[in-house]
Amino acid sequence: MFTYTVRRLITMVPTLIAISVIIFVIIQLPPGDYLSTYVAELAAQGEGVNNERIAYLREKYGLDEPLWRQYLMWAGGLLRGDLGYSFEYQLPVSELIGDRLLLTFVISIVTILFTYAVAFPIGIYTAVRQYSIGDYTLSFIGFLGLATPNFLLALLLLYAANIWFGTSIGGLMDPQYVGQPWSWGKVGSVLAHLWVPVVVIGTSGTAAMIRRLRANLLDELQKQYVVTGRAKGLSPGRLLLKYPLRLAINPFIADIGNLLPQVVSGAAIISVVLDLPTTGQMLIGALKSQDMYLAGSFLMFLALLTVVGMLLSDLALAALDPRIRLEGKAAR
Amino acid sequence: MSDLLRVDDLHVSFGLMAGRVEAVRGVSFRVPVGGTVALVGESGSGKSVTGQAIMGILPRAARIDRGRILFDDPKVAAPGGNGDQPVDIAALPARSPEMRALRGDRISIIFQEPMTSLSPVHTVGDQVGEALRLHRDVSRAEARELTRDMLRLVGFPDPRRALTTYPFELSGGLRQRAMIAMALICRPSLLVADEPTTALDVTIQAQILKLIRDLQGELGMAVLMITHDLGVVANVAEEVVVMYRGRVTESGPRDAIFHRPRHPYLKALMAAVPRFDMAPGERLQPLRAVAHTPGSRLWAGDAGARGGAPVDGSRPLLTVDGLTKTFGLRKSGWFAAKDQRITAVDDVSFTILHGECLGLVGESGCGKSTVSKAIMRALAPDSGRITFDDRGSARDVLTLEGAELDGYRRKVQYIFQDPFSALNPRMTVADILGEPFAIHRVGDKAWRREMIAELMQVVGLEPKHLQRYPHSFSGGQRQRIGIARALALKPDLLICDEPVSALDVSIQAQILNLLRDLQRELGLTYLFISHNLAVVDYLADRIAVMCKGELVELAPRELIFRDARHPYTRALLQAVPAPDPNRRLDLGALLSERVSDPALWPAPFGHDASGAKPPHLIDLGRGHYVRATHAPQPMEAAQ
Numbered sequence: 001m002f003t004y005t006v007r008r009l010i011t012m013v014p015t016l017i018a019i020s021v022i023i024f025v026i027i028q029l030p031p032g033d034y035l036s037t038y039v040a041e042l043a044a045q046g047e048g049v050n051n052e053r054i055a056y057l058r059e060k061y062g063l064d065e066p067l068w069r070q071y072l073m074w075a076g077g078l079l080r081g082d083l084g085y086s087f088e089y090q091l092p093v094s095e096l097i098g099d100r101l102l103l104t105f106v107i108s109i110v111t112i113l114f115t116y117a118v119a120f121p122i123g124i125y126t127a128v129r130q131y132s133i134g135d136y137t138l139s140f141i142g143f144l145g146l147a148t149p150n151f152l153l154a155l156l157l158l159y160a161a162n163i164w165f166g167t168s169i170g171g172l173m174d175p176q177y178v179g180q181p182w183s184w185g186k187v188g189s190v191l192a193h194l195w196v197p198v199v200v201i202g203t204s205g206t207a208a209m210i211r212r213l214r215a216n217l218l219d220e221l222q223k224q225y226v227v228t229g230r231a232k233g234l235s236p237g238r239l240l241l242k243y244p245l246r247l248a249i250n251p252f253i254a255d256i257g258n259l260l261p262q263v264v265s266g267a268a269i270i271s272v273v274l275d276l277p278t279t280g281q282m283l284i285g286a287l288k289s290q291d292m293y294l295a296g297s298f299l300m301f302l303a304l305l306t307v308v309g310m311l312l313s314d315l316a317l318a319a320l321d322p323r324i325r326l327e328g329k330a331a332r
Numbered sequence: 333m334s335d336l337l338r339v340d341d342l343h344v345s346f347g348l349m350a351g352r353v354e355a356v357r358g359v360s361f362r363v364p365v366g367g368t369v370a371l372v373g374e375s376g377s378g379k380s381v382t383g384q385a386i387m388g389i390l391p392r393a394a395r396i397d398r399g400r401i402l403f404d405d406p407k408v409a410a411p412g413g414n415g416d417q418p419v420d421i422a423a424l425p426a427r428s429p430e431m432r433a434l435r436g437d438r439i440s441i442i443f444q445e446p447m448t449s450l451s452p453v454h455t456v457g458d459q460v461g462e463a464l465r466l467h468r469d470v471s472r473a474e475a476r477e478l479t480r481d482m483l484r485l486v487g488f489p490d491p492r493r494a495l496t497t498y499p500f501e502l503s504g505g506l507r508q509r510a511m512i513a514m515a516l517i518c519r520p521s522l523l524v525a526d527e528p529t530t531a532l533d534v535t536i537q538a539q540i541l542k543l544i545r546d547l548q549g550e551l552g553m554a555v556l557m558i559t560h561d562l563g564v565v566a567n568v569a570e571e572v573v574v575m576y577r578g579r580v581t582e583s584g585p586r587d588a589i590f591h592r593p594r595h596p597y598l599k600a601l602m603a604a605v606p607r608f609d610m611a612p613g614e615r616l617q618p619l620r621a622v623a624h625t626p627g628s629r630l631w632a633g634d635a636g637a638r639g640g641a642p643v644d645g646s647r648p649l650l651t652v653d654g655l656t657k658t659f660g661l662r663k664s665g666w667f668a669a670k671d672q673r674i675t676a677v678d679d680v681s682f683t684i685l686h687g688e689c690l691g692l693v694g695e696s697g698c699g700k701s702t703v704s705k706a707i708m709r710a711l712a713p714d715s716g717r718i719t720f721d722d723r724g725s726a727r728d729v730l731t732l733e734g735a736e737l738d739g740y741r742r743k744v745q746y747i748f749q750d751p752f753s754a755l756n757p758r759m760t761v762a763d764i765l766g767e768p769f770a771i772h773r774v775g776d777k778a779w780r781r782e783m784i785a786e787l788m789q790v791v792g793l794e795p796k797h798l799q800r801y802p803h804s805f806s807g808g809q810r811q812r813i814g815i816a817r818a819l820a821l822k823p824d825l826l827i828c829d830e831p832v833s834a835l836d837v838s839i840q841a842q843i844l845n846l847l848r849d850l851q852r853e854l855g856l857t858y859l860f861i862s863h864n865l866a867v868v869d870y871l872a873d874r875i876a877v878m879c880k881g882e883l884v885e886l887a888p889r890e891l892i893f894r895d896a897r898h899p900y901t902r903a904l905l906q907a908v909p910a911p912d913p914n915r916r917l918d919l920g921a922l923l924s925e926r927v928s929d930p931a932l933w934p935a936p937f938g939h940d941a942s943g944a945k946p947p948h949l950i951d952l953g954r955g956h957y958v959r960a961t962h963a964p965q966p967m968e969a970a971q
Binding site: 224 | 433463
């Protein structure tokens with residue numbers, strides 16, 4: 001197990017290098033760079049361009065250098081923990097992201113818990129009572145959730161929250177709290193705003209998870225060992241939890257790896273629609289304006305989280321499923 | 333003797349889309365206290381459904397329509413009954429606490445497939461001990477102790493370690509032992525054994541049957557043995573109940589049933605089982621014989637093919653020489669520095685003569701399928717040569733490339749064990765049978781259509797069913813489709829890898845007869861692989877026996893059965909249960925798993941101190957070879 005972990009850690013290095021190259025190339029792919037976009041924008045607005053400043057920035061960030069040198073500079077900075085400097089915000093990237101991470105974490109974790117709390121009971125119910133009225137009803141609602149575009153649901157819920165509860169439109173707190181230090185009033189306001197994004201981001205995930213859990217569990221319920229459990233005299237509830245559910249859950253553990261980056265990136269489109277002060281919205285802005293260091297460092301951070309998340313879920317799978325842990329050694 | 337279980341006019345039906353289907357239609361029988369009753373029938377006869385009804389574990393779609401299942405436990409006042417009254421299981425809801433208390437405690441069951449019957453992610457100790465903790469008021473430590481005792485009782489060599497192993501780490505035989513331990517841990521009065529040995533090798537089967545019999549005596553329980561194998565019935569049952577299409581056709585004491593079968597179904601069933609004492613040329617009598625029509629195209633030889641000139645039966649068609657194949661084990665060490673290798677096939681040499689059927693016998697894992705795959709060029713051996721006589725010119729099979737390899741593949745075809753997974757469920761039969769022609773670009777559209785129709789008739793199927801998909805055929809019919817596909821290219825050599833192991837006895841007889849007729853009519857050469865000696869005996873001219881990757885004995889059919897020299901061959905022969913109560917297995921004298929361990933074979937067969945096998949097969953004359961350091965004495969005198 002230990003050597004396995006170490007080996008996995010070592011293989012992460014080339015993976016991350018490959019990802020960083022791909023990220024860099026893709027961001028650089030559109031013609032021009034941030035400064036040319038910026039100059040064009042200023043010119044369009046009829047404002048004068050401070051050529052000296054542009055030249056200074058160009059010099060400082062090596063935008064005239066060949067691509068491979070730019071890459072090395074950026075990658076070298078990452079290794080030293082320097083995420084670079086955002087052109088657009090005129091701030092170091094680390095400061096920019098740090099502010100938004102907390103709220104992103106709150107939203108994402110509540111969303112994940114919401115997804116699990118709703119999806120698991122419904123998924124189990126629809127599998128155990130397959131083809132019952134309850135199964136059909138819940139599956140129908142689930143498909144609705146799967147099929148409704150998220151931004152549409154977001155707008156509807158915002159409207160409803162505003163009409164019925166008087167919640168302000170957009171954002172994650174009432175306008176008077178923005179930029180203020182934390183207080184109980186601010187926490188309350190955040191909680192009042194939180195449920196809309198949580199429900200919006202959660203529904204599609206919930207619906208997908210219900211369907212997957214139902215399908216997995218239905219497969220497992222057919223298996224012979226379930227009959228064996230019944231033949232032992234186990235009660236239906238204990239039987240379900242101990243055997244088929246235990247085996248149906250593997251794909252969800254494997255999914256933990258995907259959750260970690262999600263926690264940070266949030267649902268980017270939704271945060272734009274809902275005007276959430278999360279990191280997702282910022283990422284989209286940075287990609288649009290070719291804010292190289294912000295976007296690149298951000299994507300790198302997500303990649304790192306994905307790779308670490310995959311490692312964690314693989315380790316968790318190995319810990320939970322003896323077949324994965326022992327099969328390689330078994331003489332077969 | 334009083335009755336432990338009385339099944340009285342039981343009716344069970346399944347609710348399907350098309351309406352209710354009656355699976356069990358008025359079955360009555362009894363199981364005496366401590367007795368053994370065998371419930372015999374083909375698949376679909378309702379025997380397993382009856383067993384499930386007794387356990388209260390019928391599938392949800394099934395319903396007991398009528399009848400009673402009276403269970404009268406002498407040891408314990410039944411929880412659902414009042415006083416000494418027997419419990420009517422048929423009247424208890426399957427999920428009721430009364431039924432749950434009975435299930436796993438007083439009545440328990442073992443299933444056919446020991447791998448899928450156990451959860452792969454829970455330890456053996458957990459799963460075996462679970463029933464104990466459910467039904468007995470024992471502490472965790474006590475349960476552990478009792479579980480270990482039970483595992484020792486069913487023959488685990490190291491019960492303490494077994495507690496923490498997982499089912500997939502065990503061999504098939506040990507898994508079934510764990511399953512038995514699980515069923516017996518509460519010392520039930522009745523054990524329902526649903527085909528407990530069907531998925532096992534004959535040697536393991538004999539051990540498991542012995543184990544069940546021993547434990548039955550020790551624990552004083554009754555056994556309801558559900559099986560399709562008359563050989564098993566003859567060896568273990570005291571009373572026999574024969575089921576056919578949901579009804580009991582015949583029942584009575586074993587000897588009466590075997591010596592004076594009255595119902596035509598039972599007589600037919602007995603005639604369908606291959607036996608060792610069959611007269612040369614005697615045919616099996618399948619329950620429903622299929623007529624197959626020889627077709628003109630398949631029989632008409634293309635230029636210079638075997639259809640024309642008579643084949644020379646003394647020349648080898650295929651020569652396998654020194655075939656060795658090892659598989660690497662992935663080790664989770666630092667960059668897999670230490671590479672452990674397992675030898676699957678160890679220096680195997682044999683020949684297959686033109687027009688003969690060579691039987692290849694051995695337990696699962698002995699390497700017989702690896703040999704066949706090497707011949708098919710489906711995997712590359714480490715060393716050795718395979719030479720194929722391609723109508724006069726010798727071809728080195730292992731170095732064939734491109735067009736020559738394609739040509740070779742047309743001449744060697746394969747019939748698989750599992751007729752269900754061997755056919756693509758999304759292709760019609762016409763497509764399946766036409767595929768060989770399409771791959772090798774043989775014939776035009778019209779010719780192919782006629783040829784496909786002819787192939788159907790050759791294996792006794794209706795050409796009008798060509799547009800159907802495999803799922804609308806039964807197991808035996810699918811196997812015939814598989815045979816037709818293998819015949820399509822008029823091959824010289826057919827490799828049959830356990831072609832009847834997944835089939836019922838009656839269907840097995842059909843397929844064996846078909847293979848036998850086809851061989852004669854088409855002058856085919858077979859490599860027939862099976863773990864069942866009786867089946868091989870029916871078809872093979874010569875038999876090769878493999879164990880742990882080694883070829884241990886090779887002899888003409890009649891010599892193997894009369895004069896087997898190798899201890900492993902002899903053990904295999906002894907372990908086949910004959911469907912005759914007068915010639916029962918000597919379960920007591922059976923060797924344990926040791927017979928398949930080359931290190932424990934006696935001289936001159938055993939391995940030397942360094943673990944090396946005797947280097948050569950010794951020629952005993954008359955085509956009889958055995959692997960030994962010097963010629964062993966004939967053992968006929970010793971018997």
